[in-house]
Amino acid sequence: ELKIDAEHPGINISPNLYGIFFEDINHAADGGLYAELIRNRSFEEATIPKYWSLSLTGTAEGTITLDSDNPLNSAQSKALRVDVTTADPAGSVSIANEGYWGIRVTAGSQYYLSFFAKASSEFTGKITVSLQSADGQAVYGQTAVSGIGTDWQKYTTTIVANGTDSNARFVLALNTVGSVWFDVVSLFPPTFNNRPNGLRQDLATMVKEMKPRFVRFPGGCFVEGDVMANAFRWKNTIGKIEARPGHQNLWGYRTTDGMGYHEFLQFCEDLGAEPLYVVNIGIAHKDNISLDELDSWIQDVLDAIEYANGDATTPYGAKRAANGHAAPFHLKYIEIGNENNQYDSQDNRSNLYGERYIRFYKAIKEKYPEIYTIGNVEAWGTDTPSWQYSYPVEIVDEHYYRSTQWFINNAHKYDNYDRKGPRIYVGEYAVTTNLDCGKGNLNAALGEAVFMTGMERNSDIVRMASYAPLFVNANDRTWNPDAIVFNSSRVYGTPSYYVQKMFSNNIGNIFLPTTLTGFNRIAPAANKIIGKIGIGTYNTAVKYDSVVVTNQSDDRILLSDDFPANVTNWSVKSGTWSLSYNETDTASTPGMIVAGSSDWSNYTLTLNAQKISGK
Ligand code: AHR
Structure with a gap:
Protein backbone atom coordinates (compact mmCIF):
# COMPACT_ATOMS: atom_id res chain seq x y z
CA GLU A 1 0.00 0.00 0.00
CA LEU A 2 1.32 3.43 -0.92
CA LYS A 3 0.18 6.33 1.25
CA ILE A 4 0.78 9.87 0.01
CA ASP A 5 0.71 12.54 2.67
CA ALA A 6 -0.69 15.61 0.93
CA GLU A 7 -1.26 17.32 4.30
CA HIS A 8 2.44 17.74 4.92
CA PRO A 9 4.05 18.81 1.66
CA GLY A 10 7.83 18.78 1.56
CA ILE A 11 10.21 20.70 -0.67
CA ASN A 12 9.43 22.37 -3.95
CA ILE A 13 11.06 20.24 -6.62
CA SER A 14 13.63 22.14 -8.66
CA PRO A 15 11.94 22.97 -11.97
CA ASN A 16 15.31 22.85 -13.72
CA LEU A 17 16.39 19.54 -12.22
CA TYR A 18 16.60 17.49 -15.40
CA GLY A 19 18.78 18.71 -18.21
CA ILE A 20 21.32 17.31 -20.63
CA PHE A 21 25.07 17.34 -20.95
CA PHE A 22 26.25 17.75 -24.52
CA GLU A 23 29.83 17.15 -25.56
CA ASP A 24 31.38 16.31 -28.92
CA ILE A 25 32.62 12.89 -27.81
CA ASN A 26 31.95 9.67 -29.80
CA HIS A 27 31.17 11.91 -32.83
CA ALA A 28 28.23 13.41 -30.97
CA ALA A 29 28.41 16.67 -32.95
CA ASP A 30 30.45 16.17 -36.14
CA GLY A 31 29.11 12.96 -37.66
CA GLY A 32 26.21 13.15 -35.19
CA LEU A 33 23.79 15.85 -34.11
CA TYR A 34 25.37 18.43 -36.44
CA ALA A 35 23.73 17.51 -39.74
CA GLU A 36 26.69 18.15 -42.06
CA LEU A 37 27.04 15.12 -44.35
CA ILE A 38 30.51 15.75 -45.80
CA ARG A 39 33.40 14.49 -43.72
CA ASN A 40 36.56 16.62 -43.80
CA ARG A 41 34.69 19.29 -45.74
CA SER A 42 37.54 21.80 -45.40
CA PHE A 43 40.38 19.37 -46.16
CA GLU A 44 42.06 20.35 -42.89
CA GLU A 45 42.34 16.79 -41.57
CA ALA A 46 45.68 15.07 -42.12
CA THR A 47 48.20 15.52 -44.91
CA ILE A 48 46.18 13.54 -47.42
CA PRO A 49 42.60 14.23 -48.51
CA LYS A 50 41.17 11.92 -45.84
CA TYR A 51 37.67 10.56 -46.48
CA PRO A 189 19.76 17.35 -45.42
CA PRO A 190 16.59 18.99 -44.10
CA THR A 191 17.37 20.04 -40.52
CA PHE A 192 15.63 20.24 -37.16
CA ASN A 193 13.35 23.30 -37.17
CA ASN A 194 14.72 24.07 -40.65
CA ARG A 195 17.73 25.87 -39.28
CA PRO A 196 20.50 26.64 -41.76
CA ASN A 197 23.75 24.95 -40.69
CA GLY A 198 21.43 22.95 -38.47
CA LEU A 199 20.98 19.65 -36.69
CA ARG A 200 19.89 16.13 -37.61
CA GLN A 201 16.13 15.88 -37.26
CA ASP A 202 15.98 12.39 -35.78
CA LEU A 203 18.67 12.99 -33.16
CA ALA A 204 17.43 16.44 -32.17
CA THR A 205 13.92 15.01 -31.80
CA MET A 206 15.23 12.35 -29.40
CA VAL A 207 16.68 15.16 -27.29
CA LYS A 208 13.55 17.27 -27.51
CA GLU A 209 11.46 14.36 -26.28
CA MET A 210 13.57 14.25 -23.12
CA LYS A 211 12.22 17.74 -22.34
CA PRO A 212 15.55 18.95 -20.96
CA ARG A 213 15.27 22.09 -18.84
CA PHE A 214 18.87 23.06 -19.53
CA VAL A 215 21.73 22.10 -21.86
CA ARG A 216 25.28 22.03 -20.52
CA PHE A 217 27.69 22.59 -23.41
CA PRO A 218 30.19 22.23 -25.06
CA GLY A 219 31.69 19.68 -22.60
CA GLY A 220 33.35 18.04 -20.77
CA CYS A 221 36.99 17.61 -21.51
CA PHE A 222 36.23 19.02 -24.97
CA VAL A 223 36.20 22.46 -23.31
CA GLU A 224 39.71 21.93 -21.97
CA GLY A 225 41.46 20.25 -24.89
CA ASP A 226 44.46 17.99 -24.48
CA VAL A 227 46.61 21.12 -24.75
CA MET A 228 45.59 24.76 -24.61
CA ALA A 229 46.03 25.10 -28.38
CA ASN A 230 43.07 22.72 -28.76
CA ALA A 231 40.79 24.38 -26.22
CA PHE A 232 37.31 25.44 -27.31
CA ARG A 233 37.43 29.13 -28.35
CA TRP A 234 33.89 30.33 -28.92
CA LYS A 235 34.88 33.23 -31.15
CA ASN A 236 36.29 30.73 -33.68
CA THR A 237 32.94 28.96 -33.82
CA ILE A 238 30.53 31.68 -34.89
CA GLY A 239 29.64 33.22 -38.23
CA LYS A 240 30.01 31.71 -41.68
CA ILE A 241 31.27 28.15 -41.67
CA GLU A 242 34.16 29.03 -43.99
CA ALA A 243 35.43 31.45 -41.32
CA ARG A 244 35.68 28.68 -38.71
CA PRO A 245 39.09 27.01 -38.63
CA GLY A 246 37.96 24.01 -36.54
CA HIS A 247 40.32 22.36 -34.09
CA GLN A 248 41.63 19.02 -32.92
CA ASN A 249 39.21 17.37 -30.51
CA LEU A 250 40.88 15.49 -27.64
CA TRP A 251 38.44 12.64 -28.27
CA GLY A 252 40.49 11.62 -31.30
CA TYR A 253 39.20 13.53 -34.28
CA ARG A 254 39.08 17.02 -35.72
CA THR A 255 35.99 19.10 -35.12
CA THR A 256 34.69 21.59 -37.66
CA ASP A 257 33.11 23.76 -34.94
CA GLY A 258 30.18 23.90 -37.33
CA MET A 259 28.05 23.27 -34.28
CA GLY A 260 29.42 26.34 -32.57
CA TYR A 261 28.46 28.71 -29.79
CA HIS A 262 25.58 30.29 -31.72
CA GLU A 263 24.17 26.90 -32.79
CA PHE A 264 24.28 25.67 -29.19
CA LEU A 265 22.35 28.71 -28.01
CA GLN A 266 19.90 28.29 -30.87
CA PHE A 267 19.39 24.63 -30.00
CA CYS A 268 18.65 25.56 -26.38
CA GLU A 269 16.07 28.04 -27.56
CA ASP A 270 14.49 25.47 -29.88
CA LEU A 271 14.27 23.02 -26.98
CA GLY A 272 12.95 25.59 -24.52
CA ALA A 273 15.98 24.82 -22.34
CA GLU A 274 18.32 27.12 -20.40
CA PRO A 275 21.85 27.33 -21.81
CA LEU A 276 24.64 26.38 -19.39
CA TYR A 277 27.97 27.32 -20.91
CA VAL A 278 31.14 25.71 -19.53
CA VAL A 279 34.21 27.86 -19.99
CA ASN A 280 37.90 27.09 -20.18
CA ILE A 281 39.79 28.84 -17.37
CA GLY A 282 43.22 28.43 -18.91
CA ILE A 283 43.64 24.76 -18.04
CA ALA A 284 44.02 21.93 -20.55
CA HIS A 285 44.79 18.28 -19.78
CA LYS A 286 48.50 18.54 -20.48
CA ASP A 287 49.29 22.22 -20.12
CA ASN A 288 47.88 25.48 -18.88
CA ILE A 289 48.41 29.17 -19.27
CA SER A 290 49.96 31.25 -16.53
CA LEU A 291 47.93 33.53 -14.29
CA ASP A 292 49.47 36.54 -16.07
CA GLU A 293 47.76 35.50 -19.28
CA LEU A 294 44.35 34.95 -17.75
CA ASP A 295 42.76 38.32 -18.49
CA SER A 296 42.13 37.65 -22.17
CA TRP A 297 40.41 34.36 -21.27
CA ILE A 298 38.24 36.15 -18.73
CA GLN A 299 37.42 38.78 -21.34
CA ASP A 300 36.41 35.98 -23.73
CA VAL A 301 33.79 34.84 -21.23
CA LEU A 302 32.44 38.34 -20.71
CA ASP A 303 32.22 38.70 -24.48
CA ALA A 304 30.42 35.35 -24.72
CA ILE A 305 27.81 36.57 -22.25
CA GLU A 306 27.45 39.78 -24.24
CA TYR A 307 27.05 37.78 -27.46
CA ALA A 308 24.26 35.73 -25.87
CA ASN A 309 22.46 38.47 -23.94
CA GLY A 310 23.60 41.91 -25.08
CA ASP A 311 21.37 44.12 -27.20
CA ALA A 312 22.29 45.16 -30.69
CA THR A 313 24.06 48.30 -29.45
CA THR A 314 26.78 46.17 -27.84
CA PRO A 315 29.61 44.90 -30.08
CA TYR A 316 28.92 41.22 -29.49
CA GLY A 317 25.14 41.61 -29.29
CA ALA A 318 25.44 43.21 -32.74
CA LYS A 319 27.41 40.21 -33.98
CA ARG A 320 24.67 37.88 -32.75
CA ALA A 321 22.08 39.98 -34.58
CA ALA A 322 24.23 39.91 -37.72
CA ASN A 323 24.36 36.14 -37.39
CA GLY A 324 20.58 36.00 -37.61
CA HIS A 325 19.32 36.27 -34.04
CA ALA A 326 18.31 39.79 -33.05
CA ALA A 327 16.73 38.79 -29.72
CA PRO A 328 18.92 37.79 -26.80
CA PHE A 329 19.34 34.12 -25.93
CA HIS A 330 19.04 34.68 -22.13
CA LEU A 331 22.13 32.80 -21.05
CA LYS A 332 21.81 32.29 -17.29
CA TYR A 333 24.45 29.77 -16.20
CA ILE A 334 28.23 29.77 -16.59
CA GLU A 335 30.33 26.91 -15.28
CA ILE A 336 33.84 28.04 -14.38
CA GLY A 337 36.04 25.23 -15.71
CA ASN A 338 35.42 21.54 -16.25
CA GLU A 339 36.73 19.06 -13.69
CA ASN A 340 39.57 21.48 -12.97
CA ASN A 341 39.49 21.32 -9.19
CA GLN A 342 41.64 18.20 -9.04
CA TYR A 343 44.46 17.30 -6.74
CA ASP A 344 48.02 16.29 -7.53
CA SER A 345 47.20 12.62 -7.71
CA GLN A 346 44.93 13.20 -10.67
CA ASP A 347 46.96 15.33 -12.99
CA ASN A 348 50.46 15.58 -11.53
CA ARG A 349 50.17 19.32 -11.23
CA SER A 350 49.43 21.39 -8.20
CA ASN A 351 45.82 22.36 -7.84
CA LEU A 352 45.43 25.25 -10.25
CA TYR A 353 41.79 25.91 -9.64
CA GLY A 354 41.15 28.29 -6.75
CA GLU A 355 42.96 31.37 -7.92
CA ARG A 356 41.58 31.08 -11.43
CA TYR A 357 38.07 30.39 -10.22
CA ILE A 358 37.89 33.49 -8.10
CA ARG A 359 39.14 35.76 -10.87
CA PHE A 360 36.52 34.47 -13.29
CA TYR A 361 33.86 34.56 -10.57
CA LYS A 362 34.55 38.18 -9.63
CA ALA A 363 34.71 39.40 -13.21
CA ILE A 364 31.46 37.67 -14.19
CA LYS A 365 29.53 38.70 -11.08
CA GLU A 366 30.74 42.27 -11.26
CA LYS A 367 29.53 42.78 -14.80
CA TYR A 368 26.64 40.30 -14.83
CA PRO A 369 25.39 39.76 -11.25
CA GLU A 370 22.30 37.98 -12.57
CA ILE A 371 24.38 35.10 -14.02
CA TYR A 372 24.56 31.97 -11.85
CA THR A 373 28.07 30.61 -11.67
CA ILE A 374 28.98 27.00 -11.07
CA GLY A 375 32.23 25.88 -9.47
CA ASN A 376 34.11 22.61 -9.85
CA VAL A 377 34.69 20.18 -6.99
CA GLU A 378 36.91 17.12 -7.23
CA ALA A 379 35.45 14.90 -9.91
CA TRP A 380 37.12 11.52 -9.82
CA GLY A 381 38.88 10.80 -6.55
CA THR A 382 36.17 10.92 -3.90
CA ASP A 383 32.56 10.10 -3.07
CA THR A 384 32.28 13.17 -0.89
CA PRO A 385 33.55 16.10 -2.92
CA SER A 386 33.43 19.41 -1.14
CA TRP A 387 34.20 23.05 -1.75
CA GLN A 388 37.50 23.62 0.01
CA TYR A 389 37.79 27.38 -0.46
CA SER A 390 36.49 30.36 1.44
CA TYR A 391 35.67 31.94 -1.92
CA PRO A 392 31.96 32.41 -2.56
CA VAL A 393 30.32 29.73 -4.68
CA GLU A 394 26.68 29.35 -5.69
CA ILE A 395 26.49 25.86 -7.15
CA VAL A 396 29.12 23.09 -7.35
CA ASP A 397 29.29 20.42 -10.04
CA GLU A 398 29.65 16.82 -8.79
CA HIS A 399 30.44 13.95 -11.18
CA TYR A 400 29.78 10.25 -10.55
CA TYR A 401 30.69 7.40 -12.88
CA ARG A 402 30.12 4.38 -10.67
CA SER A 403 28.48 0.94 -10.29
CA THR A 404 24.78 0.19 -10.10
CA GLN A 405 25.23 -0.74 -6.46
CA TRP A 406 26.93 2.58 -5.72
CA PHE A 407 23.97 4.50 -7.10
CA ILE A 408 21.53 2.36 -5.10
CA ASN A 409 23.57 2.77 -1.93
CA ASN A 410 23.65 6.52 -2.48
CA ALA A 411 19.93 7.08 -2.90
CA HIS A 412 20.05 8.93 0.43
CA LYS A 413 23.32 10.74 -0.25
CA TYR A 414 21.76 14.19 -0.29
CA ASP A 415 19.37 13.73 2.65
CA ASN A 416 21.88 15.24 5.04
CA TYR A 417 23.62 17.82 2.86
CA ASP A 418 23.95 21.18 4.51
CA ARG A 419 20.97 23.26 3.41
CA LYS A 420 23.07 26.40 3.71
CA GLY A 421 24.71 25.36 0.46
CA PRO A 422 26.48 25.44 -1.83
CA ARG A 423 23.78 24.07 -4.02
CA ILE A 424 24.56 21.03 -6.12
CA TYR A 425 24.59 20.37 -9.83
CA VAL A 426 25.25 16.70 -10.60
CA GLY A 427 26.70 17.54 -13.98
CA GLU A 428 27.75 14.05 -15.06
CA TYR A 429 26.61 10.69 -13.77
CA ALA A 430 26.06 7.20 -15.15
CA VAL A 431 26.59 3.57 -14.29
CA THR A 432 29.84 2.78 -16.06
CA THR A 433 31.26 -0.38 -14.50
CA ASN A 434 31.54 -2.91 -17.29
CA LEU A 435 29.71 -5.80 -15.69
CA ASP A 436 26.85 -3.52 -14.74
CA CYS A 437 26.20 -1.45 -17.80
CA GLY A 438 27.01 -3.38 -20.97
CA LYS A 439 26.44 -0.91 -23.78
CA GLY A 440 23.57 0.52 -21.78
CA ASN A 441 21.09 -1.80 -20.08
CA LEU A 442 18.22 -1.98 -17.63
CA ASN A 443 20.45 -2.81 -14.68
CA ALA A 444 22.37 0.44 -15.14
CA ALA A 445 19.24 2.45 -15.79
CA LEU A 446 17.60 1.16 -12.61
CA GLY A 447 20.63 2.10 -10.53
CA GLU A 448 20.53 5.60 -11.98
CA ALA A 449 16.79 5.80 -11.40
CA VAL A 450 17.15 4.94 -7.72
CA PHE A 451 19.76 7.69 -7.36
CA MET A 452 17.53 10.14 -9.21
CA THR A 453 14.74 9.64 -6.67
CA GLY A 454 17.22 10.86 -4.05
CA MET A 455 18.18 13.89 -6.11
CA GLU A 456 14.56 14.76 -6.75
CA ARG A 457 13.57 14.35 -3.08
CA ASN A 458 16.46 16.67 -2.20
CA SER A 459 16.17 19.07 -5.06
CA ASP A 460 15.97 22.03 -2.72
CA ILE A 461 19.74 21.46 -2.63
CA VAL A 462 20.35 19.38 -5.79
CA ARG A 463 19.11 21.93 -8.27
CA MET A 464 20.25 20.37 -11.54
CA ALA A 465 21.45 17.05 -12.90
CA SER A 466 22.53 15.65 -16.25
CA TYR A 467 23.33 12.09 -17.33
CA ALA A 468 26.54 11.73 -19.35
CA PRO A 469 27.49 11.31 -22.09
CA LEU A 470 24.45 11.91 -24.24
CA PHE A 471 25.38 10.54 -27.67
CA VAL A 472 27.46 7.84 -29.30
CA ASN A 473 27.93 7.16 -32.97
CA ALA A 474 28.06 3.34 -32.98
CA ASN A 475 31.11 3.58 -35.26
CA ASP A 476 33.15 5.47 -32.68
CA ARG A 477 32.32 4.20 -29.21
CA THR A 478 35.09 6.04 -27.39
CA TRP A 479 33.09 6.32 -24.18
CA ASN A 480 30.62 3.73 -22.98
CA PRO A 481 27.75 3.76 -22.17
CA ASP A 482 25.80 6.67 -23.59
CA ALA A 483 22.13 7.59 -23.65
CA ILE A 484 21.49 7.79 -27.40
CA VAL A 485 23.08 5.47 -29.97
CA PHE A 486 23.02 6.21 -33.68
CA ASN A 487 24.63 5.67 -37.05
CA SER A 488 24.06 7.48 -40.34
CA SER A 489 20.42 6.48 -40.52
CA ARG A 490 19.20 4.92 -37.30
CA VAL A 491 18.89 5.90 -33.67
CA TYR A 492 17.78 4.31 -30.42
CA GLY A 493 17.77 5.23 -26.75
CA THR A 494 19.34 2.97 -24.13
CA PRO A 495 17.28 2.18 -21.01
CA SER A 496 19.13 5.08 -19.34
CA TYR A 497 17.72 7.40 -22.01
CA TYR A 498 14.21 6.25 -21.18
CA VAL A 499 14.81 6.71 -17.45
CA GLN A 500 15.94 10.27 -18.11
CA LYS A 501 12.96 10.89 -20.33
CA MET A 502 10.50 9.37 -17.86
CA PHE A 503 11.73 11.43 -14.90
CA SER A 504 11.94 14.64 -16.88
CA ASN A 505 8.55 14.25 -18.55
CA ASN A 506 6.86 13.45 -15.23
CA ILE A 507 8.55 15.87 -12.87
CA GLY A 508 6.31 17.14 -10.09
CA ASN A 509 6.39 20.51 -8.40
CA ILE A 510 6.12 19.58 -4.72
CA PHE A 511 7.52 16.59 -2.91
CA LEU A 512 4.87 14.76 -0.89
CA PRO A 513 6.01 12.28 1.77
CA THR A 514 4.99 8.70 1.08
CA THR A 515 4.83 5.49 3.10
CA LEU A 516 5.01 2.12 1.50
CA THR A 517 3.79 -0.94 3.38
CA GLY A 518 3.49 -4.58 2.43
CA PHE A 519 6.56 -4.37 0.29
CA ASN A 520 10.18 -4.24 1.22
CA ARG A 521 12.93 -2.58 -0.64
CA ILE A 522 15.53 -5.01 -1.80
CA ALA A 523 19.00 -3.77 -1.23
CA PRO A 524 21.60 -6.46 -0.90
CA ALA A 525 24.67 -5.15 0.82
CA ALA A 526 27.59 -6.73 2.58
CA ASN A 527 26.50 -5.62 6.03
CA LYS A 528 23.02 -7.03 5.59
CA ILE A 529 24.07 -10.64 5.28
CA ILE A 530 22.16 -12.73 7.77
CA GLY A 531 23.30 -16.19 6.97
CA LYS A 532 26.24 -17.83 5.27
CA ILE A 533 26.83 -21.43 4.48
CA GLY A 534 30.06 -22.96 3.35
CA ILE A 535 32.02 -19.76 3.52
CA GLY A 536 35.74 -19.90 3.97
CA THR A 537 38.72 -21.76 2.73
CA TYR A 538 38.30 -25.45 2.56
CA ASN A 539 40.17 -27.98 0.61
CA THR A 540 37.69 -30.70 -0.01
CA ALA A 541 34.40 -30.66 -1.76
CA VAL A 542 31.51 -29.58 0.45
CA LYS A 543 27.93 -30.54 0.01
CA TYR A 544 24.91 -29.22 1.81
CA ASP A 545 21.55 -30.73 1.51
CA SER A 546 18.15 -29.86 2.83
CA VAL A 547 18.92 -26.26 3.50
CA VAL A 548 15.76 -24.98 5.10
CA VAL A 549 15.26 -21.27 5.31
CA THR A 550 12.35 -20.25 7.44
CA ASN A 551 11.35 -16.71 6.93
CA GLN A 552 8.84 -15.90 9.60
CA SER A 553 7.92 -12.51 8.31
CA ASP A 554 6.51 -11.90 4.90
CA ASP A 555 9.66 -10.04 3.93
CA ARG A 556 11.37 -11.02 0.81
CA ILE A 557 14.90 -12.23 1.06
CA LEU A 558 17.72 -12.57 -1.37
CA LEU A 559 19.72 -15.63 -2.06
CA SER A 560 23.06 -15.73 -3.73
CA ASP A 561 25.74 -18.31 -4.21
CA ASP A 562 28.59 -15.84 -4.01
CA PHE A 563 29.83 -12.93 -1.95
CA PRO A 564 27.74 -9.80 -2.49
CA ALA A 565 30.61 -7.97 -4.14
CA ASN A 566 30.61 -10.57 -6.90
CA VAL A 567 26.97 -11.35 -6.97
CA THR A 568 25.64 -11.82 -10.42
CA ASN A 569 22.73 -13.99 -9.60
CA TRP A 570 20.52 -12.87 -6.75
CA SER A 571 17.23 -14.63 -6.53
CA VAL A 572 14.31 -13.38 -4.54
CA LYS A 573 12.25 -15.59 -2.22
CA SER A 574 9.45 -14.73 0.10
CA GLY A 575 7.48 -16.55 2.77
CA THR A 576 8.69 -19.82 4.23
CA TRP A 577 10.47 -22.02 1.85
CA SER A 578 13.20 -24.54 1.61
CA LEU A 579 15.63 -25.54 -1.00
CA SER A 580 18.13 -28.16 -1.72
CA TYR A 581 21.57 -26.72 -1.99
CA ASN A 582 24.24 -28.87 -3.46
CA GLU A 583 27.53 -27.09 -3.49
CA THR A 584 30.53 -29.01 -4.67
CA ASP A 585 32.95 -26.15 -4.99
CA THR A 586 36.43 -26.57 -3.64
CA ALA A 587 39.27 -24.34 -2.54
CA SER A 588 38.27 -20.87 -1.42
CA THR A 589 35.01 -20.64 -3.34
CA PRO A 590 32.38 -19.27 -1.02
CA GLY A 591 29.10 -21.00 -0.61
CA MET A 592 25.62 -19.70 -0.30
CA ILE A 593 24.73 -16.35 1.23
CA VAL A 594 21.33 -15.34 2.39
CA ALA A 595 20.76 -11.62 2.66
CA GLY A 596 17.69 -9.83 3.80
CA SER A 597 15.85 -6.83 2.60
CA SER A 598 16.98 -3.44 3.78
CA ASP A 599 14.14 -3.26 6.26
CA TRP A 600 15.27 -5.32 9.24
CA SER A 601 12.59 -4.52 11.73
CA ASN A 602 10.31 -7.42 12.67
CA TYR A 603 12.52 -9.76 10.80
CA THR A 604 13.26 -13.28 11.91
CA LEU A 605 14.94 -15.82 9.82
CA THR A 606 16.49 -19.14 10.65
CA LEU A 607 18.85 -21.16 8.61
CA ASN A 608 19.15 -24.83 8.99
CA ALA A 609 21.80 -26.37 6.84
CA GLN A 610 22.80 -29.94 6.97
CA LYS A 611 26.25 -30.62 5.66
CA ILE A 612 26.41 -34.05 4.12
CA SER A 613 30.08 -34.15 3.19
CA GLY A 614 33.19 -32.05 3.12
CA LYS A 615 35.05 -30.05 5.73
O1 AHR B 1 31.57 12.40 -20.14
C1 AHR B 1 32.85 12.08 -20.54
C2 AHR B 1 33.92 12.86 -19.79
O2 AHR B 1 33.92 12.53 -18.44
C3 AHR B 1 33.77 14.35 -19.79
O3 AHR B 1 34.33 14.91 -20.91
C4 AHR B 1 34.50 14.78 -18.58
O4 AHR B 1 34.01 15.97 -18.02
C5 AHR B 1 34.43 13.60 -17.68
O5 AHR B 1 35.69 13.29 -17.22
Missing part, protein backbone atom coordinates in the same frame (compact mmCIF):
# COMPACT_ATOMS: atom_id res chain seq x y z
CA TRP A 52 37.89 11.68 -50.12
CA SER A 53 38.85 9.41 -53.02
CA LEU A 54 39.71 9.94 -56.64
CA SER A 55 38.15 7.92 -59.42
CA LEU A 56 38.86 7.98 -63.13
CA THR A 57 36.41 6.65 -65.68
CA GLY A 58 36.76 6.10 -69.44
CA THR A 59 40.10 7.41 -70.63
CA ALA A 60 40.04 10.46 -68.34
CA GLU A 61 43.15 11.12 -66.30
CA GLY A 62 43.87 13.37 -63.37
CA THR A 63 45.23 13.76 -59.86
CA ILE A 64 44.25 15.29 -56.53
CA THR A 65 46.54 17.05 -54.05
CA LEU A 66 46.21 19.13 -50.94
CA ASP A 67 47.32 22.65 -51.71
CA SER A 68 48.44 25.12 -49.04
CA ASP A 69 49.45 27.81 -51.53
CA ASN A 70 45.96 28.89 -52.57
CA PRO A 71 43.97 29.13 -49.34
CA LEU A 72 40.37 30.28 -49.40
CA ASN A 73 40.97 32.57 -46.41
CA SER A 74 43.07 32.77 -43.28
CA ALA A 75 40.87 30.26 -41.44
CA GLN A 76 41.43 27.56 -44.06
CA SER A 77 45.01 26.40 -44.46
CA LYS A 78 44.45 23.84 -47.21
CA ALA A 79 42.33 23.38 -50.31
CA LEU A 80 41.85 20.39 -52.58
CA ARG A 81 43.35 20.78 -56.03
CA VAL A 82 42.02 18.57 -58.83
CA ASP A 83 44.03 18.46 -62.05
CA VAL A 84 42.35 16.99 -65.10
CA THR A 85 45.12 16.12 -67.51
CA THR A 86 43.14 14.05 -70.03
CA ALA A 87 39.47 14.65 -70.66
CA ASP A 88 37.05 12.04 -71.93
CA PRO A 89 33.52 13.17 -72.92
CA ALA A 90 32.29 9.69 -71.98
CA GLY A 91 34.17 9.58 -68.66
CA SER A 92 35.30 11.87 -65.86
CA VAL A 93 37.78 12.68 -63.15
CA SER A 94 35.77 12.61 -59.96
CA ILE A 95 36.22 12.89 -56.23
CA ALA A 96 33.92 11.17 -53.80
CA ASN A 97 33.28 11.80 -50.13
CA GLU A 98 32.18 8.86 -48.01
CA GLY A 99 30.58 10.94 -45.23
CA TYR A 100 30.62 9.81 -41.63
CA TRP A 101 30.47 6.05 -42.13
CA GLY A 102 28.16 6.53 -45.09
CA ILE A 103 25.85 9.34 -46.16
CA ARG A 104 22.16 8.87 -45.44
CA VAL A 105 20.01 9.72 -48.48
CA THR A 106 16.22 9.66 -48.24
CA ALA A 107 13.97 9.55 -51.29
CA GLY A 108 12.09 12.82 -51.73
CA SER A 109 14.38 14.86 -49.45
CA GLN A 110 16.15 17.94 -50.69
CA TYR A 111 19.89 18.28 -50.07
CA TYR A 112 21.49 21.71 -49.91
CA LEU A 113 24.98 21.86 -51.37
CA SER A 114 27.48 24.69 -51.07
CA PHE A 115 31.14 24.78 -51.93
CA PHE A 116 33.91 27.20 -52.71
CA ALA A 117 35.86 26.77 -55.93
CA LYS A 118 38.19 28.48 -58.33
CA ALA A 119 39.65 27.20 -61.59
CA SER A 120 42.59 27.70 -63.91
CA SER A 121 41.65 29.73 -66.98
CA GLU A 122 41.79 26.68 -69.24
CA PHE A 123 39.03 24.93 -67.26
CA THR A 124 35.82 25.82 -69.07
CA GLY A 125 33.76 22.78 -68.21
CA LYS A 126 31.09 22.04 -65.68
CA ILE A 127 31.17 20.25 -62.37
CA THR A 128 28.58 17.52 -62.01
CA VAL A 129 27.52 16.92 -58.42
CA SER A 130 25.63 13.80 -57.42
CA LEU A 131 24.53 11.50 -54.65
CA GLN A 132 25.38 7.90 -55.45
CA SER A 133 25.45 4.45 -53.94
CA ALA A 134 28.84 3.48 -52.48
CA ASP A 135 29.72 1.48 -55.61
CA GLY A 136 28.56 4.24 -57.96
CA GLN A 137 26.02 1.97 -59.63
CA ALA A 138 22.96 3.93 -58.48
CA VAL A 139 22.64 7.70 -58.82
CA TYR A 140 20.06 9.20 -56.45
CA GLY A 141 20.11 12.68 -57.95
CA GLN A 142 22.51 15.00 -59.72
CA THR A 143 22.92 18.49 -61.05
CA ALA A 144 25.67 20.56 -62.61
CA VAL A 145 27.46 23.78 -61.73
CA SER A 146 29.28 25.71 -64.44
CA GLY A 147 31.03 29.03 -64.92
CA ILE A 148 33.73 28.44 -62.30
CA GLY A 149 35.84 31.62 -62.19
CA THR A 150 39.52 32.04 -61.50
CA ASP A 151 38.91 33.59 -58.08
CA TRP A 152 37.44 31.85 -55.06
CA GLN A 153 33.68 32.01 -55.10
CA LYS A 154 30.82 30.26 -53.36
CA TYR A 155 28.49 28.02 -55.41
CA THR A 156 25.21 26.61 -54.17
CA THR A 157 22.66 24.19 -55.53
CA THR A 158 20.21 21.56 -54.35
CA ILE A 159 19.68 17.91 -55.14
CA VAL A 160 16.41 16.07 -54.56
CA ALA A 161 17.03 12.39 -53.90
CA ASN A 162 15.09 9.77 -55.80
CA GLY A 163 16.26 6.82 -53.70
CA THR A 164 17.00 5.84 -50.10
CA ASP A 165 20.41 4.59 -49.00
CA SER A 166 22.14 4.78 -45.62
CA ASN A 167 25.60 4.29 -47.09
CA ALA A 168 25.65 6.67 -50.05
CA ARG A 169 28.50 8.92 -51.19
CA PHE A 170 28.76 12.42 -52.61
CA VAL A 171 30.59 12.94 -55.91
CA LEU A 172 32.03 15.96 -57.73
CA ALA A 173 32.92 15.09 -61.35
CA LEU A 174 34.96 17.15 -63.84
CA ASN A 175 35.06 16.48 -67.55
CA THR A 176 37.37 19.03 -69.15
CA VAL A 177 41.08 19.64 -68.86
CA GLY A 178 42.34 22.16 -66.30
CA SER A 179 42.73 22.64 -62.56
CA VAL A 180 39.99 23.28 -60.03
CA TRP A 181 40.45 24.06 -56.32
CA PHE A 182 37.74 23.19 -53.82
CA ASP A 183 37.21 24.15 -50.20
CA VAL A 184 34.45 23.97 -47.57
CA VAL A 185 32.29 21.51 -49.50
CA SER A 186 29.13 21.22 -47.46
CA LEU A 187 25.95 19.18 -47.90
CA PHE A 188 22.96 19.36 -45.59
